[in-house]
Amino acid sequence: MRESSVRGERSRPRVRDAEALGWDETLYEGQGRGDEESEPRERGRRGGGGRRRAGGPRPPRRRRRILRWFATVLSVLILGTAGAGYLYYEHLNSKIKKDKLSLGDEKNRPAKAKANAAGQTPLNILLIGSDARDTKENQKLGGAKETFGAAPLADVQMLLHLSADRSNMSVISMPRDTLLQIPECTDPDTGQVFPASTGRQMTNQTLGRGGPGCTVATWEQLTDIHIDHFMMVDFAGVVSMADAVGGVPVCVTANISSRDRQGHGSGLKLEKGTTPVKGKQALQWLRTRYGFEDGSDIARAKAQHMYMNSLVRQLRANATLSNPTQLRRLAETATDALTVDEGLGTVGKLLALGNQLKEVSPKRITMTTMPFQYVGSRVEPKPGDAEKLFRLVREDIALDGKDKKKSTTEETSKDPAAADDEIGVQVQNGTRTATLDPVGGRANAVAQLLVGKGFTKAAADASVALTEDKTIVRYPSAELEGDAQAVAKSLGVPLSSVEKSTQVSGVTLVVGADWREGTAYEAKAEDDKTPKSAKLLNGANDKACMRVNPAFTW
Structure with a gap:
């Protein structure tokens, strides 16, 4: 830390x-x-028969x-x-320990999510588990003495998305050995600049490049999701917080002992069935790979999801947390264990966040791992599925599929459009995805297409390469809405993809990943179902049980 x-x-x-x-x-x-005790004594004195003056009763001094x-x-x-x-x-x-939210290029951060009809906005929080061995307690809990004082690794990374209407919550884990491009990050304390990676590196290395703000910047670059806050905890914090809530029930399909002949493993030893874990045993559960399913980080993430779901249910059901002493112990533990961004850096702000999170029922909490595919012994985001999952989060669509259907009615602007040849249009390339590079020259090709349709002031903006899953037309103010809709209609882009934005200074067409080639745009019906490869786990599922590898039973 x-x-x-x-x-x-x-x-x-x-x-x-x-x-x-x-x-x-x-x-x-x-x-x-x-x-109650003073009242009888007072009555005794008044009944003692003392004289009263003629002017009325004497005040009882x-x-x-x-x-x-x-x-x-x-x-x-x-x-x-x-x-x-x-x-x-x-x-x-x-x-409470605080750090800077993002260490990447502030100008190129994704825009915040738009408010819904009620003026509410979603909230995205990156949860980070650090393997720092920077104290004797963390060293004792984490082992690996040779790594004492080394740069910490972000071994647990989960994006928590709270919907705008606070009706549902999604949590997406990213395996620690996911290969990604890491952006340039600047350490806020030392000023050291860590250049952008020349090739792909494991995502857990981001924490050592200036702090949690670099992990945030990497997530934002990959997902194009604006992250509002982060919360980070180390080994000692996990242990103390598990103790404070009195233990969390977890389940295994068989007796498990997470230790092989070479001494690898977390040391977790549990009997078949459900056991409440706390303290060091809770940390062992969260760190176990050897013994769970195929021994991969994917299995570990699944176990972490089960633990988090169980923790939420335990907090809701645990009546002892109404005890002031218990609450104080939890407050002491939580503030001592956490590192947060400056936007969450007070008890009041953390309490306000907690009040928002507790509004969500466990049955509307969805846990998942980013869809992936193997690259040797490492993994990378799965083409198509990973980007689709990120899009659902960007558009605030519940992963459990229980959202109310959105209206598809398109309204034509009351603002009349200018003549086509008088409308200035900037065309930007947004064809980059989590797994595909942008299509070279795409902005210029579509700009020329517009010129051919009579929008002679259309021009390509080659200064940016964005990530946009679908083609969209943006405008900065109401008087340009009609112009933006005219551009969209000329290309066959639906009016639902025309939006007001403070991020642009004029009518701006962003050619998305849904139009990487060709001259005719084909509007596709959105498929808002979560990819099957995400393998969802519902927060109300209290029957979930980790499958134990037969080689690690006793």
């Missing part, structure tokens, strides 16, 4: 937990009993003094509690 200015402030708060600040559930105990004392003490308690709560809040804030 890399240091930050925030981490340097850890020594300021001397308070270790809420109890030391006086913020605990016993703070108000006894107040109600004190009221002692009672007033007691009430004033009680009010003063109550005020001190309220103010003290508020102060303790604030100090504890600041204590937790000081423990």
Whole structure:
């Protein structure tokens, strides 16, 4: 894990937990009993037969003094509690480690997703598991003594997509040995520039090129999905958080012992059936390859999905988390374990995120692994299927197929279009995909096609090479909507592919991957079904069980 200015402030708060600040559930105990005990004594005094002056009853001084004392003490308690709560809040804030969101080229980051009709936008969060062995605790848990202090690897990478309407959630894992082009990244602490990879490298190496922001930049380059936040945890964090929630139930089809004759394996040892795992055993589950199915990273990702689904169900069902002490322990653990981007760098922001995530029912949570194909002993995104999965996320389409069908009605703009030869059109090449290079000269070819149709001001913009799964026409303001629709109609592009965008300064045609060749655009009906190769796992499936390799049973 890399240091930050925030981490340097850890020594300021001397308070270790809420109890030391006086913020605990016993703070108000006894107040109600004190009221009840004082009342009889007061009645006894009033019944003592004392004289009264002719002007009316004499005010009970002692009672007033007691009430004033009680009010003063109550005020001190309220103010003290508020102060303790604030100090504890600041204590937790000081423990959160922060890093820059993206270390790539800021200008070429994907645009944020458009808001839906209700003004809501989806949320994309990259979850990163670091194998850093930068502390004695991480070294003890992770083993591999020869790697102590070496650059950390992003051995777990999952993109969490929360839908705009907060009705569903998708989680996509990428195998750690996926071969990708890694973009140029700059370390925010040292200023060191890591040049873009000349060939494809394993994606887990991104973390050592400046931090989690480089992993984010690599995902964005591959998927064309704008990532809003990241959250990273190391070995010690996994152990402590598993302890804080009291254990997570997992299932295996047979007795398993993850250790071969050469000593390879996580050391996980479980009996057949369901067992709640916590602490080091939870970490072993998440790291196990030897013994699960074919011993690959793909099997490990599947086990991680089962663990995450079970964790969500456990948090929802675990009544002990209503206990303040349990909640405080979880708060201490979580803030100590996480590294997040600056946009999530306070307890308040993390709580707000948690409140959004908990709106999703487990039955609308979908876990999957990016469709892949083998390249020797490594993997790469599977042509077609991987890009389709990324498109569904970009377009905020639920992977479980339970979304309400979107309206296909096309509305013609009320803004009249200018004459064809007066409309300026920039044509950009968006034919690049996750697995295919852009088609050379494609923007110029389509620009000439437009010129031939009377749009004489059409010109190719060769300064960019985008990734766009379908051909689209963008315009910056309402007065150019009619012009944009005129361009689309001339090419046979559906009006549903005409959109307003602040990313362009004039009418802009992006030739997508659906039109890599030819002069006639053929609009294809969108297939929004998740590819079968994604092998979905539903969050409500509490019967899922990891298949054990017979060579690792006992």
